[in-house]
Amino acid sequence: xxxxxxxxxxxxxxxxxxxxxxxxxxxxxxxxxxxxxxxxxxxxxxxxxxxxxxxxxxxxxxxxxxxxxxxxxxxxxxxxxxxxxxxxxxxxxxxxxxxxxxxxxxxxxxxxxxxxxxxxxxxxxxxxxxxxxxxxxxxxxxxxxxxxxxxxxxxxxxxxxxxxxxxxxxxxxxxxxxxxxxxxxxxxxxxxxxxxxxxxxxxxxxxxxxxxxxxxxxxxxxxxxxxxxxxxxxxxxxxxxxxxxxxxxxxxxxxxxxxxxxxxxxxxxxxxxxxxxxxxxxxxxxxxxxxxxxxxxxxxxxxxxxxxxxxxxxxxxxxxxxxxxxxxxxxxxxxxxxxxxxxxxxxxxxxxxxxxxxxxxxxxxxxxxxxxxxxxxxxxxxxxxxxxxxxxxxxxxx
Numbered sequence: 001x002x003x004x005x006x007x008x009x010x011x012x013x014x015x016x017x018x019x020x021x022x023x024x025x026x027x028x029x030x031x032x033x034x035x036x037x038x039x040x041x042x043x044x045x046x047x048x049x050x051x052x053x054x055x056x057x058x059x060x061x062x063x064x065x066x067x068x069x070x071x072x073x074x075x076x077x078x079x080x081x082x083x084x085x086x087x088x089x090x091x092x093x094x095x096x097x098x099x100x101x102x103x104x105x106x107x108x109x110x111x112x113x114x115x116x117x118x119x120x121x122x123x124x125x126x127x128x129x130x131x132x133x134x135x136x137x138x139x140x141x142x143x144x145x146x147x148x149x150x151x152x153x154x155x156x157x158x159x160x161x162x163x164x165x166x167x168x169x170x171x172x173x174x175x176x177x178x179x180x181x182x183x184x185x186x187x188x189x190x191x192x193x194x195x196x197x198x199x200x201x202x203x204x205x206x207x208x209x210x211x212x213x214x215x216x217x218x219x220x221x222x223x224x225x226x227x228x229x230x231x232x233x234x235x236x237x238x239x240x241x242x243x244x245x246x247x248x249x250x251x252x253x254x255x256x257x258x259x260x261x262x263x264x265x266x267x268x269x270x271x272x273x274x275x276x277x278x279x280x281x282x283x284x285x286x287x288x289x290x291x292x293x294x295x296x297x298x299x300x301x302x303x304x305x306x307x308x309x310x311x312x313x314x315x316x317x318x319x320x321x322x323x324x325x326x327x328x329x330x331x332x333x334x335x336x337x338x339x340x341x342x343x344x345x346x347x348x349x350x351x352x353x354x355x356x357x358x359x360x361x362x363x364x365x366x367x368x369x370x371x372x373x374x375x376x377x378x379x380x381x382x383x384x385x386x387x388x389x390x391x392x393x394x395x396x397x398x
Contacts, residue, residue: 023052024138034061037144040293040311043137046345047098048147050221055228056103058263058317059180059200062248064227072233076173076253079164086232089216092154092162099238099344100313101245103145104268104282108384109133110391115380122358123384125185134296135391148345151236152274153217157210165206169254172209174235175286176200176248189274189383190302196297201261202246204237208283213238213344216249238344239284239315241386241391243268270381286377286388287313289322289349289365300398305354308335313346314369321368322349328362328392355397362392 008019021042026035036055075081113121122128138144225231230247269279289312323332335351
């Protein structure tokens with residue numbers, strides 16, 4: 001097998017053990033994490049450990065608020081506006097949801113790679129380069145911007161029912177207490193860039209706000225949400241791109257119309273040209289698969305039986321099928337879907353491939369969800385958002 005799969009040791013809790021996977025992390029001047037990418041392909045389970053979870057901060061990461069001091073106003077088009085503390089929320093009937101979060105800019109370089117027929121890769125921010133980027137190295141730009149997690153909180157619908165949403169409402173404006181000016185990467189496709197500081201805000205359409213799995217969450221993976229992941233309370237919108245799950249919540253307003261918002265109108269949209277007047281608002285993720293075994297760059301493998309394995313997920317529901325091709329998409333065969341299969345969580349899949357002849361092979365995978373959507377669903381767009389294309393893994397059989 002490849003050298004990277006040899007077990008390197010370290011001491012874990014005082015015992016000799018496997019070396020733990022490590023994320024790619026960027027820190028600020030004070031040593032605090034402000035960006036992190038997950039080594040997805042190195043994790044054998046369904047839930048991403050919290051220490052390895054990806055981090056994206058659009059504005060300036062705020063200072064922490066003590067949970068006892070945290071409050072959130074909920075007003076606007078409701079009959080009974082109210083200010084909630086964390087204790088108030090925890091008195092309401094809670095639930096736990098397991099889901100995948102993926103940054104909408106995840107793997108955006110691959111749009112150009114597929115569009116150029118494998119000749120170049122890049123995006124609207126980074127200049128094009130020749131060759132093929134690997135999907136398996138979190139150090140590479142736009143890799144590792146996805147994680148899974150188990151969230152506990154109260155359904156937003158429960159809170160809205162308690163307050164009484166007025167008829168004709170459009171959605172729920174969610175505001176975080178993070179402030180700042182949009183980063184350079186978030187301004188290239190904008191027509192209007194704010195001159196001063198803004199809060200991060202999204203206006204969640206009412207249908208998604210009332211989905212029973214949309215949460216006001218206070219726990220992640222069995223512990224209270226850490227500050228860098230949006231605590232004390234954050235919004236969780238399963239199936240939709242990560243930018244909708246607003247961190248560091250401080251205010252919710254039910255709106256009778258969609259307001260003008262930078263991170264909804266000027267960034268996080270689908271369009272071939274930033275000047276288009278009718279851009280499509282980014283919402284749900286597409287249908288996507290990732291081959292974790294084998295990988296680009298592996299040494300030549302012997303003839304015989306080999307495991308092809310990976311992950312698949314969708315922004316609309318359960319994965320019902322994953323197909324594998326070992327000849328660049330000419331022939332497809334059904335992979336085994338491993339239990340459990342949950343609405344918002346990725347599924348692990350596997351296929352045993354018997355390589356009988358030496359040579360070069362293109363291994364591919366494509367997923368289908370329970371709405372009948374077959375990968376890929378998202379077309380090339382200027383900002384390179386919500387990539388879900390089929391990327392081959394190049395394998396040599398000796």
